[in-house]
Amino acid sequence: MKGKTMDNNQNRNTNRNNPNRNDDNNQKKSMIISVVVAVIGALLLTSLFSSVLSSASKEEITYSQFVKLLDNDKVESVLFESGKIYIETKNLQNGLIKKTFWTTAVNDPDLISELKNKYTDVEFKAESTSASNGIIIILLEYVVPLILFWALLMFVMRRVSGGKGGPGGVFGVGKSNAKVYIQKKTGVTFKDVAGQEEAKESVVELVDFLHNPGKYTAIGAKLPKGALLVGPPGTGKTLLAKAVAGEANVPFFSLSGSDFVEMFVGVGASRVRDLFKQAEENAPCIVFIDEIDSIGKSRDSRYGGGNDEREQTLNALLAEMDGFDTSKGILILAATNRPEVLDPALLRPGRFDRRVIVDAPDFKGRVETLKVHSKDVKLDETVDLEAIANITSGAVGSDLANMVNEAAINAVKCGRKAISQADLMEAVEVVIAGKEKKDRILSKEEKKIVAYHEVGHALVAAIQKDAEPVQKITIVPRTMGSLGYVIQAPEKEKYLMSQDELNAELVTLLAGRASEEIVFDSVTTGASNDMEKATNIARSMVEQYGMSEKFGLMSLERVEDPYLGRRAQLNCSDKTATEIEEEVKILLKEKYEEAKQLLRDNRDKLDKIAEFLYNKETITGKEFMEIYRKCDEPDGASDDNQDVTLNDKPDEISE
Numbered sequence: 164m165k166g167k168t169m170d171n172n173q174n175r176n177t178n179r180n181n182p183n184r185n186d187d188n189n190q191k192k193s194m195i196i197s198v199v200v201a202v203i204g205a206l207l208l209t210s211l212f213s214s215v216l217s218s219a220s221k222e223e224i225t226y227s228q229f230v231k232l233l234d235n236d237k238v239e240s241v242l243f244e245s246g247k248i249y250i251e252t253k254n255l256q257n258g259l260i261k262k263t264f265w266t267t268a269v270n271d272p273d274l275i276s277e278l279k280n281k282y283t284d285v286e287f288k289a290e291s292t293s294a295s296n297g298i299i300i301i302l303l304e305y306v307v308p309l310i311l312f313w314a315l316l317m318f319v320m321r322r323v324s325g326g327k328g329g330p331g332g333v334f335g336v337g338k339s340n341a342k343v344y345i346q347k348k349t350g351v352t353f354k355d356v357a358g359q360e361e362a363k364e365s366v367v368e369l370v371d372f373l374h375n376p377g378k379y380t381a382i383g384a385k386l387p388k389g390a391l392l393v394g395p396p397g398t399g400k401t402l403l404a405k406a407v408a409g410e411a412n413v414p415f416f417s418l419s420g421s422d423f424v425e426m427f428v429g430v431g432a433s434r435v436r437d438l439f440k441q442a443e444e445n446a447p448c449i450v451f452i453d454e455i456d457s458i459g460k461s462r463d464s465r466y467g468g469g470n471d472e473r474e475q476t477l478n479a480l481l482a483e484m485d486g487f488d489t490s491k492g493i494l495i496l497a498a499t500n501r502p503e504v505l506d507p508a509l510l511r512p513g514r515f516d517r518r519v520i521v522d523a524p525d526f527k528g529r530v531e532t533l534k535v536h537s538k539d540v541k542l543d544e545t546v547d548l549e550a551i552a553n554i555t556s557g558a559v560g561s562d563l564a565n566m567v568n569e570a571a572i573n574a575v576k577c578g579r580k581a582i583s584q585a586d587l588m589e590a591v592e593v594v595i596a597g598k599e600k601k602d603r604i605l606s607k608e609e610k611k612i613v614a615y616h617e618v619g620h621a622l623v624a625a626i627q628k629d630a631e632p633v634q635k636i637t638i639v640p641r642t643m644g645s646l647g648y649v650i651q652a653p654e655k656e657k658y659l660m661s662q663d664e665l666n667a668e669l670v671t672l673l674a675g676r677a678s679e680e681i682v683f684d685s686v687t688t689g690a691s692n693d694m695e696k697a698t699n700i701a702r703s704m705v706e707q708y709g710m711s712e713k714f715g716l717m718s719l720e721r722v723e724d725p726y727l728g729r730r731a732q733l734n735c736s737d738k739t740a741t742e743i744e745e746e747v748k749i750l751l752k753e754k755y756e757e758a759k760q761l762l763r764d765n766r767d768k769l770d771k772i773a774e775f776l777y778n779k780e781t782i783t784g785k786e787f788m789e790i791y792r793k794c795d796e797p798d799g800a801s802d803d804n805q806d807v808t809l810n811d812k813p814d815e816i817s818e
Contacts, residue, residue, distance in 0.1 A: 229266050238251070246268050357535040358528025362521045369390060393499060394500060394520060394521030394522050399560045400500075404496055421454065442493050449496060452497045569593050615679060619677060630671050635650040670758045673694075673751070675693055676694070718734070719733060719734060772787065
């Protein structure tokens with residue numbers, strides 16, 4: 164039975180390799196056909212050109228007409244050649260081309276003597292066509308045009324194929340266009356990848372396997388055929404793959420999943436086979452396919468199945484991964500941010516054996532990432548990267564790199580030669596809320612409403628022990644639509660949130676609208692984003708986290724696309740969904756009333772802090788807490804160091 168299995172595998176491999184030979188044969192046939200077409204085309208063009216030129220420059224006349232031209236003294240010269248007489252006339256040119264008349268030579272012995280004696284002003288001579296002259300004539304009339312036509316044809320085809328040897332043309336349509344990196348040509352090493360220590364460790368093991376296979380094979384370990392890099396966009400999957408290319412001393416083939424698919428059916432499968440053929444010739448090596456979900460989507464119709472070209476490409480990839488021998492040292496790396504849409508056949512052991520998670524970095528990872536991206540920029544003594552990392556929870560590597568770059572741009576704009584902490588803070592706000600909108604001037608009433616709204620958030624956050632501390636409050640409009648915002652940051656990195664912390668966040672989010680209602684007896688549209696966030700949190704508490712007394716520990720929601728927006732889908736009946744909505748509504752109303760009560764109990768603090776924010780427009784978390792504590796001091800305490808006058812009524816807020 165074992166022997167039969169081995170034979171079947173050999174037959175499968177043989178059949179699998181046949182398409183390569185078929186592709187080569189097809190390409191040879193196409194080449195031969197193109198040569199034949201070029202020759203025929205060149206001959207036709209040459210014949211057409213010769214006939215047109217001949218008809219335009221030469222005209223046949225009779226011998227008697229020739230004699231008449233001699234008698235009328237209209238002949239300038241006569242040439243005797245190969246049984247023909249070519250006559251050049253005097254002043255008989257029509258247009259740009261001078262016509263030459265010719266006639267068939269007849270047996271006229273007196274003609275030569277008459278040319279010598281009677282027509283003395285006529286120049287005459289005789290030429291015989293030698294073999295060499297005939298060869299030259301053939302070369303000029305046929306071979307040279309043929310060569311020129313062939314060169315033109317090749318030029319056009321290479322232009323169509325994207326350059327010499329390009330894969331997109333007639334002859335190279337099935338060729339792989341993978342970029343090959345050897346050693347450190349990418350310019351990226353593992354030192355350039357920060358915040359992904361676990362992912363780097365997994366990849367380093369694979370590279371070490373390629374360099375030192377003996378210590379692994381000694382105990383029977385086998386090299387994994389493939390590793391799938393999975394994570395949200397911007398976490399550094401492609402950067403990690405480039406770092407592998409920089410660290411490995413083996414050829415590194417890099418291409419995107421979309422490079423396989425063209426408008427021609429079967430091209431993708433052909434390119435897959437060609438890629439693996441190149442990999443086998445250069446083994447040991449690493450093959451990296453970025454955005455593999457372009458060709459690796461599930462063949463299920465729910466995920467966009469039914470595309471013949473993509474399915475053929477996927478089938479070819481599966482067959483090639485099954486066929487190659489890992490002992491040769493071929494490792495397949497792939498990256499995607501949508502693992503849920505990949506075909507199960509691609510993810511089974513024996514194909515992509517290892518899944519490497521490249522997730523958003525934690526606090527330590529963000530600090531290291533900021534250090535990597537800021538190593539080539541100038542920083543002054545005020546810069547505190549840990550403080551920046553603390554307020555950028557959830558940011559990925561690309562976000563942090565963008566923040567450092569925005570800070571550098573802002574420093575140059577302000578005329579500074581080094582980045583300050585203020586530049587980095589401004590960059591964080593630019594990435595989060597957009598640039599400051601200087602042309603948007605709020606009216607007195609709108610500015611007052613925004614001030615109370617934002618102070619409502621901050622004050623409730625300061626009162627609750629489970630809320631995150633306030634870092635900054637501003638009422639300066641931003642380009643992303645916000646008229647003001649409050650930045651909160653935890654004192655330390657959190658990986659879990661308790662029910663008390665979620666409740667505190669709900670109260671904080673709803674406090675802005677509660678502040679508007681308490682102070683102005685009305686509400687505005689400014690709380691729309693707060694309500695959206697609060698509703699999502701409340702829904703998650705009921706549907707996912709089991710924090711509802713009514714539903715208990717029942718999970719009512721299934722999360723799809725965890726790396727793209729965490730799209731959730733209810734897993735319950737319509738009746739239960741209606742009850743869920745009612746439960747969420749009750750929870751939100753309860754937290755809203757709690758927020759209003761906290762603000763009513765601290766109305767004096769709300770008014771005083773709102774006045775300070777109205778006048779200054781932006782205050783730091785430190786300034787906010789100083790005012791908050793001073794409000795708790797008894798009357799008569801020293802206020803000499805206070806820069807502004809704090810009124811008790813909102814109507815007394817001055818500009």
